Amino acid sequence: MTADIPVLTIDGPSGSGKGTVSALVARELGWHLLDSGALYRLVALGATRHAIDLANETALAEYAANLDVCFEIQSDGSPPGILLEDEVVGDAIRTEACGNGASKVAALGAVREALLQRQRDFLQKPGLVADGRDMGTVVFPQAGVKIFLTASVDERAQRRYKQLKDKGISANLPDLLTEIAERDARDAQRTVSPLKPAADAVVLDTTSSTIEEVCDRVMQLCRERFK
Ligand code: DC
Numbered sequence: 001m002t003a004d005i006p007v008l009t010i011d012g013p014s015g016s017g018k019g020t021v022s023a024l025v026a027r028e029l030g031w032h033l034l035d036s037g038a039l040y041r042l043v044a045l046g047a048t049r050h051a052i053d054l055a056n057e058t059a060l061a062e063y064a065a066n067l068d069v070c071f072e073i074q075s076d077g078s079p080p081g082i083l084l085e086d087e088v089v090g091d092a093i094r095t096e097a098c099g100n101g102a103s104k105v106a107a108l109g110a111v112r113e114a115l116l117q118r119q120r121d122f123l124q125k126p127g128l129v130a131d132g133r134d135m136g137t138v139v140f141p142q143a144g145v146k147i148f149l150t151a152s153v154d155e156r157a158q159r160r161y162k163q164l165k166d167k168g169i170s171a172n173l174p175d176l177l178t179e180i181a182e183r184d185a186r187d188a189q190r191t192v193s194p195l196k197p198a199a200d201a202v203v204l205d206t207t208s209s210t211i212e213e214v215c216d217r218v219m220q221l222c223r224e225r226f227k
Contacts, residue, residue, distance in 0.1 A: 015156025044101030
């Protein structure tokens, strides 16, 4: 019986700020958080480790359906620790290579189907903030508030560059720009669950906004609609 549990979906392209905004808003609301991109990244990482070809839809879907992952919720609200097959994943899923692998496996319908119920299982009381590409269109079409975050490609590449540098992961800005543009095109042009705003989503361009401004706007929408 999950129909009455409130859901806020935050979709958008890579670097639009949705990960940061989703985590901050989930903490403020005291709700659960689904980072759906992490699931696709974990499938790409695990498949690579098991030498499964990232174009082998059947093998990938089977791997995704049986994905042995554990999200360890932190009591201080920091991001969950992730265990893949009992091993700590850390930043291994945050590299650009893993993001590109995720974008490739995410274009396969059978992989998306295999992860669908696992994503819906995150819907628990008191509410859920779901971050991804198709949260408002496919996974939680019933969500009470749907946000679609965008920002210019240049701005998103700059943010990604800073994020990677801060984590001590080496990065090159021109390469990032090309990779982000390629990933956007793949995510938006795929036939299954393409990246696009839901018809009833509020579209927010964050190119010249601070994280605080975006969070305030999202919280305002939540207060108006989740009474
Ligand atoms: O949000 P992210 O960068 O961690 O996502 C990595 C890739 O996973 C992204 O390029 C597309 C895919 N993805 C998806 O297709 N659907 C989602 N709901 C989340 C991510």
